[in-house]
Amino acid sequence: MSIRITQSKCVGCGMCIEACPGNLIKKNSDGKAYMLHERDCWGCTSCIKECKTGAIRFFLGADIGGRGSTLSVSEKNNISTWKIEDPNENVKIIEVNKNDANKY
Amino acid sequence: MERKVIDTDVLIIGGGTAGCFAGITLGKRKDIKVLIAEKANIKRSGCLAAGVNAINAYITEGKTPQYYVDYAKKDADGIVREDLLLSMCERLNHVTDIMEKLGLVILKDENGKYVTRGTRNIKINGENIKVILADAVKKQENVTVINHVNITDYIVKDNVIKGAYGFDVNEEIFYEIRAKAVICATGGAAGLYRPNNPGFSRHKMWYPPFNTGAGYAMGILAGAEMTTFEMRFIALRCKDTIAPTGTIAQGVGAKQLNSKGEIYEDKYGITTSQRLYGTVTENREGRGPCYLKTDEITKEQEQDLYKAYLNMAPSQTLKWLEEGKGPSEQNVEIEGTEPYIVGGHTASGYWVDNDRQTTIKGLFAAGDVAGGCPQKYVTGALAEGEIAAEAVERYVDDYNDEKVFDEAGADEKISEYESFFQNPVADISTELLEEAMQKVMDEYAGGIKTDYQYNESRLTLAAEKIKMLEDTCKRLPADSMDDLLRIYELKERLVVCQVLIEHLRARKETRWHSFAENMDYPEKSDEWLKYVNSKMNDGKVEIIFRELQ
Numbered sequence: 001m002s003i004r005i006t007q008s009k010c011v012g013c014g015m016c017i018e019a020c021p022g023n024l025i026k027k028n029s030d031g032k033a034y035m036l037h038e039r040d041c042w043g044c045t046s047c048i049k050e051c052k053t054g055a056i057r058f059f060l061g062a063d064i065g066g067r068g069s070t071l072s073v074s075e076k077n078n079i080s081t082w083k084i085e086d087p088n089e090n091v092k093i094i095e096v097n098k099n100d101a102n103k104y
Numbered sequence: 105m106e107r108k109v110i111d112t113d114v115l116i117i118g119g120g121t122a123g124c125f126a127g128i129t130l131g132k133r134k135d136i137k138v139l140i141a142e143k144a145n146i147k148r149s150g151c152l153a154a155g156v157n158a159i160n161a162y163i164t165e166g167k168t169p170q171y172y173v174d175y176a177k178k179d180a181d182g183i184v185r186e187d188l189l190l191s192m193c194e195r196l197n198h199v200t201d202i203m204e205k206l207g208l209v210i211l212k213d214e215n216g217k218y219v220t221r222g223t224r225n226i227k228i229n230g231e232n233i234k235v236i237l238a239d240a241v242k243k244q245e246n247v248t249v250i251n252h253v254n255i256t257d258y259i260v261k262d263n264v265i266k267g268a269y270g271f272d273v274n275e276e277i278f279y280e281i282r283a284k285a286v287i288c289a290t291g292g293a294a295g296l297y298r299p300n301n302p303g304f305s306r307h308k309m310w311y312p313p314f315n316t317g318a319g320y321a322m323g324i325l326a327g328a329e330m331t332t333f334e335m336r337f338i339a340l341r342c343k344d345t346i347a348p349t350g351t352i353a354q355g356v357g358a359k360q361l362n363s364k365g366e367i368y369e370d371k372y373g374i375t376t377s378q379r380l381y382g383t384v385t386e387n388r389e390g391r392g393p394c395y396l397k398t399d400e401i402t403k404e405q406e407q408d409l410y411k412a413y414l415n416m417a418p419s420q421t422l423k424w425l426e427e428g429k430g431p432s433e434q435n436v437e438i439e440g441t442e443p444y445i446v447g448g449h450t451a452s453g454y455w456v457d458n459d460r461q462t463t464i465k466g467l468f469a470a471g472d473v474a475g476g477c478p479q480k481y482v483t484g485a486l487a488e489g490e491i492a493a494e495a496v497e498r499y500v501d502d503y504n505d506e507k508v509f510d511e512a513g514a515d516e517k518i519s520e521y522e523s524f525f526q527n528p529v530a531d532i533s534t535e536l537l538e539e540a541m542q543k544v545m546d547e548y549a550g551g552i553k554t555d556y557q558y559n560e561s562r563l564t565l566a567a568e569k570i571k572m573l574e575d576t577c578k579r580l581p582a583d584s585m586d587d588l589l590r591i592y593e594l595k596e597r598l599v600v601c602q603v604l605i606e607h608l609r610a611r612k613e614t615r616w617h618s619f620a621e622n623m624d625y626p627e628k629s630d631e632w633l634k635y636v637n638s639k640m641n642d643g644k645v646e647i648i649f650r651e652l653q
Contacts, residue, residue, distance in 0.1 A: 022312075064419075
């Protein structure tokens, strides 16, 4: 389980580098973010929440059931919109209102 | 390496749950200069990075702080410090009020009362709880935060704290921070044992893999007394994703089920370690895999579970969708994690007084590093941050020691850091030694491989092998500050392993199944109703037994 950073979408703002609780993301010579320690991601999704250009997506390693889908999230007006896209580009959206508490 | 000296009144090491709350508390005293040194960035660092879905330590209506103390004492089968538990419990609701005022969403009923889950929990939306805490820290004028600085050692003179040394994790900068008082809030230790998913997803674990036991290691090396490391914590989690099970077990009332279709959870008892031990035993006796029975929940409940997990452990929701089958169609498989040392759940950590002052004068501990006080969860860590901060205020007010400036100590520390850059490239790497350490702990000190069981002969081998790895560490080569960070994280873990092994060896009974399953002494005995404490002296771990208090 780890993240993928799409280089063409990265604007080099460095927000993901700041947010990663494990100091795992660094800047390359083009000034763009890359994942230095791919196997050391905890899966907290902090970087994805910080990225304003949607450049980062999260995936499960095949060792824990990953089959090629990715997860990303964007936030607007207190609604977190989680997008799960499978390898055939089928998309599922789950919206979570940040003002709603968990039921469980 | 460039050298920077910072002078402050209070140094807080670690800007996680307890550290941030200590900072917020000290923010009321504008005359006290506070510095938080954080290895990553306080915005999302520590246990709360992904969020949390409930407040698990709360005094619900009709219950008293003593009720929670009694629960925690029973769960740990007597080996707790009741004084510490009570002082924590008396503040659980107070710190929750502060969090709500800061913006935490808490579920309320039509009468405006908090909705409870069981008798100790309330329901929240905690996805952004760490951001809320970090924002509140930033508003305190007298609190400065330095992010991406890794602290490796305390400065201690005549058993009085004087500050700490560390380095920037990106730039070649050495830090000497001089302080009148220090609050250690670095969290517990993960990554000591071979994890559930040792390959690509090796960091898909329960506890933050970036909590490497730094605070324990610094205290141990400085001669601070530690307690109850042998009460390891092993979580019962959703298989593979290592996501929480409480949300399903308590949230939708799912029972533990074996592969024969039998509900087994009542067979072994309901303490935290017994629930885990039951699952381990069912597997060992051929009735695995084990599950939480969810296949009777409704589609609506399933949708709510998807959302609940996105707010704290998104990989679980992704896994359900990847499989094309949610929890309403298949039961959720569960497994035990590798063992951790974490004073927020069990009682391992610094031996402290009721102010959370350690046995080193002026050094306080809060949250997962502080021992004797289990079942803290988020609110307990906040409460301890507040208790330590208030005690530090009094300590600083009365402070009249001279601040010493020990240049030789700093020079020595810089040389130590720089020595790794001078080491020749070798056939060893930090990654390989970390795997070697985890293998030793797994096989000889009661990891997943042996169903958490160990005996004296195995522990003796573990101690020898860990010592050898510590020696090998000195030869590790570094080419960047990131390499140096990983070397120090490994060194910290090895120190914690060393103490842990001696504690496991010292408690000659089995009081908590799985957490400390000593096969030479498989029964529990009243003779062992005492604390196992330790101190490091000249590189050797000395065990100290203390009567219950």
